[in-house]
Amino acid sequence: MIQLYSAIWRVSGKRQIVLILLSLAIAALAAVPLSYQKDIINGLTGNDLQNSDLIRLCLGMMGMITLSLGLKALMGYRASILGEDVTRLLRNRIYEGAVEAKATFTESKRGGTLATMISAEAEELGKFTGSAFSEPVVQFGTLISVVGFIASTQPFLGAIALCMIAPQVVLVLGTQKQVNRLVGERVHVLRRATDESLAEGLERVNQSVVDDFDAIFETRRSIFIWKLSTKFLLSAINGAGTVAVLALGGLLVLDGRTDVGTVVAATIGLDRLRGPTSFLIAFYRQVSATRVKFDLLREVAGPQNAKNN
Template identity: 30%
Template sequence: MGRNRSQSEPQASHWRWRRSTSPNVENIGETPFGLFDFIIRASGWHQLGLALLSGLTFATAVVPLELQRRIINDTLRSHSARDIATLAGIYVAIALAGGVIKLIMNLYRSWVGESAVLHLRSSLLADLVELETEHQPMRDGIKVSLIMDEADPIGGFVGSCISEPLLQGGILVSVFGYLIHLQPLLASVTLLVFSPQLVFVPLMQQAINRRVSARIGALRQISIGIMGGYRHNSSPSLRESALVEIVFSLNMGVYKLKFSMNFLMNFMHQLGICAILTIGGYWVIHGKTEVGTIVAFLSGLNQINDPWGDLVNWFRDLQVTQTKYRRIVGAVLDLQAKGA
C-alpha cells in the first residue's frame, strides 16, 4: 500500500474530483494527484532553465524581419554592396545563434521529458506492483497499460509544458508588436484574419478530447481482456474484437478533426498572405509604403503562423495530457481501493 498523503495538498477543485473518484483518496502514494503536481515533482527547476532558453529564442525572432526589410530597401535605394553584405552577415549570425539556442533547448526538453517518463513509471511501479487483488488478470491488464503505454505521452509533455507556450507566445507578441510598429493598419488586417481561429479551434479541440478519453478506456479494456485470455489459454473474445473496432473509429475521428482544424488554419494563413499582397501592393503603387515593408510583413506572417499552430498543438496536448493523467490517477486509486 502506498504512503499516505495529506488531504490539504491538492487544490479544492482537485479535492472535489478525488472524493468523487474513490473513497480512499488519501492513499495515492508515490504518484502525484494532479498533472502540474507531477510536473513540479518530476522536473522542478529544470522548467526555469527551459523558460530562460525560450526567452533567448524568441528574443531573436524580430531581428531577422528588420534585417530583411533593410536589405531590400538598401538594394532598391542605395545600391551599396558593402551595406548589403554587412546586413547579410548580421542576418546569418543572428540566424545561427537562434538555431544553436533552439537546438540546445530541444535537447534539454527531450532530457526533461524522458526523465519525467522514468519518474512516472517508477511511481506507478511503487504504487501498483505489490498490490494483490481479486480478478488479478483484469488488474494486471490495467497495470501493464498504465506503466508501459500511458506514461510516455505524459512524460513527453513535461519537457514542453512551460517552455513551449512561453516561446511561441513570445514570438507572437514580439512579431505582432514589430508589425504594428511598421504599419498599424496592415497589422490589424493580419490580426483580423487570424481571429476566427479563436472560435473554431477550442470547439474542435473539445471534440478531440472526448474521443481521446474514450480511446484510453477502450485500450484498457482490451489489455484486461488479453491478460485474462492468456491466463486461461484462450483467444481474444468477441468483446475485445469489438473494442478494437471502436478504437479504430475513435482514432479516425481524432484524425478527421485534427486535419480539418489544420486545413482551416492553413486557409486563414493564405487569406492573410492575399490581404497583405493586395493592400500592400496598392500602397506601394501609391507611394504609401516600401517594398521592404511588404516583404517584412510576408515573412512576419509566416513567423506568426508557425508559432500560432504550435500554440494550438500545445493547447491540444495540454487538454489531452490532463485527460490521460486524470485517468491514470483514477485507475491507481481504484486499484488501491480494491486491493486494500
C-alpha cells in the same frame, strides 16, 4: 489542467525555469531577421546600399539566425532529457504503487492496464513534461515579437496579422472538447481490451476484444475527421491572410504610404507566424489530451500515487 501543471512543476520546477529563460531569449530574437531583411530589400530597391553594407547586413542576419538555432538546440536537448527523466520517475511510481496494491491488479485482472500505463501512458506524459512550459513560452513570445514588428512598421498590416490569429483560436477552442471526449473513450476501450485479452489468454478469440478493436478504430476515425476539418479551415485562414497583406500592402506601396521592404517583411512575417500559431494550436490539443490521460492515470494508480505525481 491546473492539477497537471502543478504536478509537473513539483517534480521539475527548477529545470523548467532554465527552459523558460531560454524560450524568452529565442522569442526575443524571432523578429530580428525580419528587420535585416527589410533593410536589405529597401537598400537594394533604393540603390543606396554599398557592397560593404550588404555584406554587413547579411552577416548580421546570419549571426542572429545561428544564435537562435543554437539556443533552440540547447533548449530541445534539455527538454528531451527532462522528459525522459520524468518518464522514468512515473514508471517507477506506477510500478511501486502497483506492487503495494497487488491485490487490486490481480483480483480485477488489470495487468493489461498496468502494462499500458507503464509502457505508453507514462511515456506520453513524460515527453509532454519536457516542453510543458518552454514551448508555449517560445511560440507565444514569437507571435508577440513578429506581430509587434509588423505593427510597428505598418499598423494596417499588423492588424491583418492579429485578425488571422483570432478566428483560429476560436475555432480550436470550439472543436477540442469533442476531441478530448473521443481521446478519453479511446483510452478506456484500449485498457479494457488489453485487460480482457490477457485475462482470457490466447486459447480462443474473445469477440468482445475484437469489438473493442473496432470501437477504437471508429473513435480514431472520428478524431481524424475533427482534426483534419479544423486543419483545412486554419489553412484557409492563413491563405486569406497572405492574400490580404499582399493586396493591402500593394495598395499602400502604390499610394506611396509604405515601402516594398515593409510589405515583403510583413509577408515573410506572416509565414513566421504560421509556425508558432500551428504549434500553439497543436500544443493546446496535446495538453488537453494529456490532461485527460493524466486524470485517467491518477484514477487507476490510486490517490497516494496521484499525490506523488
